[in-house]
Amino acid sequence: MRKKLVAGNWKMNTTRQTAVQLARELVAAAGQETAVEVVVCPPFPYLLLVREVLAGSRIALGAQNLHPEPKGAFTGEVSPVMLTDCGCQWVIVGHSERRRDLGESHEFIRRKLVAAVHHGLQVILCIGETKPERDAGQTFQVVRAQLQDSLPALTSDQLQAVVVAYEPVWAIGTGVNATPEQAQEVHAFVRRWLGEQFDAKTAENLRILYGGSVNASNAGALLAQPDVDGVLVGGASLQASEFLAIIRSARR
Numbered sequence: 251m252r253k254k255l256v257a258g259n260w261k262m263n264t265t266r267q268t269a270v271q272l273a274r275e276l277v278a279a280a281g282q283e284t285a286v287e288v289v290v291c292p293p294f295p296y297l298l299l300v301r302e303v304l305a306g307s308r309i310a311l312g313a314q315n316l317h318p319e320p321k322g323a324f325t326g327e328v329s330p331v332m333l334t335d336c337g338c339q340w341v342i343v344g345h346s347e348r349r350r351d352l353g354e355s356h357e358f359i360r361r362k363l364v365a366a367v368h369h370g371l372q373v374i375l376c377i378g379e380t381k382p383e384r385d386a387g388q389t390f391q392v393v394r395a396q397l398q399d400s401l402p403a404l405t406s407d408q409l410q411a412v413v414v415a416y417e418p419v420w421a422i423g424t425g426v427n428a429t430p431e432q433a434q435e436v437h438a439f440v441r442r443w444l445g446e447q448f449d450a451k452t453a454e455n456l457r458i459l460y461g462g463s464v465n466a467s468n469a470g471a472l473l474a475q476p477d478v479d480g481v482l483v484g485g486a487s488l489q490a491s492e493f494l495a496i497i498r499s500a501r502r
């Protein structure tokens with residue numbers, strides 16, 4: 251039985267004050283949540299502040315990015331060692347905003363994935379097609395290539411530290427979410443691929459999240475799909491009431 255996971259990607263939002271306030275509200279209402287696993291990913295400068303607020307709660311801390319090297323001359327970058335040192339248990343890898351806007355290659359994403367797992371972090375690996383790719387009927391091809399370029403670098407055992415987030419690029423921050431049927435179709439495809447590439451147990455156990463304009467109104471129907479094991483939430487994770495309602499939908 252896969253436990254549902256609800257992760258909030260705060261992106262480049264919040265201030266010291268609002269980050270702490272948001273974390274406090276989540277801890278007050280969902281700090282002892284047991285039915286759903288909850289993760290929040292604040293911006294780097296607020297990780298330690300949010301960590302203090304989360305202390306003693308069941309809400310886990312995640313980062314939005316990492317560099318694959320443990321240390322060195324990589325100006326402006328943050329290593330997996332630093333993330334674990336700051337109390338992160340999770341990290342997002344392969345987000346489309348980084349693939350598209352920062353030109354992150356498949357190879358770089360694979361190195362990040364491997365480094366994160368090597369350093370004991372759990373990874374949310376994002377994949378998903380653009381609108382032109384969907385319109386051209388290339389969704390499965392694109393998603394397969396993104397999986398193929400990253401996950402085979404890990405063993406089945408290491409894959410226990412990974413969740414895949416299907417995030418169609420056309421749904422991110424647009425207010426247009428994939429329908430539950432569209433999400434289920436791709437999630438089922440990802441699970442079949444995992445079974446073929448690894449084994450039945452890995453395919454059965456690995457959680458596949460949906461991300462892209464998830465909110466309190468559409469989360470329930472998405473989460474009701476058999477292969478939707480949770481959600482990665484951007485905009486709606488910045489409002490405690492909205493994020494808490496999404497967590498509640500994942501309980502059912």
Ligand code: PEP
Pocket residue numbers: 259417421422423424425461462463464482483484485486
């Ligand atoms: C995201 O960026 O991971 C995301 C899902 O954003 P939004 O929920 O705002 O579409």
